[in-house]
Amino acid sequence: MKIKVSYTTEKQTDAAVSALKSDFSGMETKAVLFFASSAFPPDELASAMEKAFPGVSVFGCTTAGEICSGFMSENSIVAMAMTGGIIEDLRVEVLEDVKGNAKGALNKAIDAFHAHFKIPLSEMDFNKYVGLILIDGLSGTEEILMDAVGNVTNINIIGGSAGDDLKFAKTFVFAHGKAYSNAAILALVKAAGPFSILKTQSFRILDKTLVATKVNEKYREVIEFNGKSAVEAYAEAVGVPAEKASDAFMRYPIGLVIDGDPYVRSPQRIEGNSIVFYCNILEGMELSLLESTDIVADTQKAVADMKNGMGSVSGIINFHCILRTLELKSKNQVGPYAAIFKDIPTVGFSTYGEELFGHINQTSTMLLFA
């Protein structure tokens, strides 16, 4: 067995970790990736997970809901154990103080990867190596980290922003037996076999363009679209009165469309006449209004297409936007969505943002191992 997934709804940390350990016993595990509800005391959980799997690379983060093969849950821990059949080699680095010095932290990690793999990141083959990134979901550093790491390597870096069950108070990433806030985990994997990356979102691209003509990049705030107040221009594009604009946010986000593929930017809230987004929009960016479609049908097709292309899929790591989870809940589609993964060992979590090339919203980014 190359991959096994497990989950636990035990409330006490020790009992929860014991349950996972028991499920993975007998495996020649190289790495354990886990996603945990913020209900668990972070330091206790990080330490217990490390002790439970000696000699294994153990890393993960807190969530806004967990995903495992065939179901979605809350207040639980989900975990994936990966053997040498999946991972030939792995190095996990913690990037600390990302709010103060993201690039410095990243450079230290890059040096560590170079020393470990004996090859610089810039020369790694994107068909053999892949990076997993987990970022403090309240740090606001996703863009800078993804931009900087994308500059120095051609390998895909995929991941998600840690959550805290919608409390928006504090999120944690875990590695080396410790819980970190204001930090990110970057795990570099030399895969033992083929893998693929999937980015899927469920939106139709509408024929309405919004050009960000005035922004406050630091706060992910758009002050003006098309030379008008952001709220007025957005409401006009959607076709609703300005005072109803926020009601349309979930169904009508906007996207930077690249080769017909939207990189979604989700509006978060209105501040005065500005709109604050869940990720950055740069001044001058031309964006299209999007309209939501069927998450279940679209994901089912995307996963099936990928499965057909790969021949077989032995495991999936799913970074799934919390806004998608909320939409699935509102439409009573959680069960059908989770069922897409019932026959594939899958772990994932509801994120505060997804990472692939950059920071995106209302998307699922997935790593699929053959």
Add this chain to the structure above:
Amino acid sequence: MAGKIKKMLDTIIASKSGGNPTLAAATTTKLILKGLNPNKFTGQSDDDPAVVDKVRNIAAEMGIKL
């Protein structure tokens, strides 16, 4: 003068991808996310000094000599 930006962006994509179409698409995506859409520049685009500087800085961060 015109066309410098397009040429610089094309050089970045060619250099970063080594001619691999998957990597060329990925590099183009990264550039667009940085606010520089190579498809919006042509051989006739003005050599806006601010944009030229931005492209030069990106190339430097990518370790590419222009």
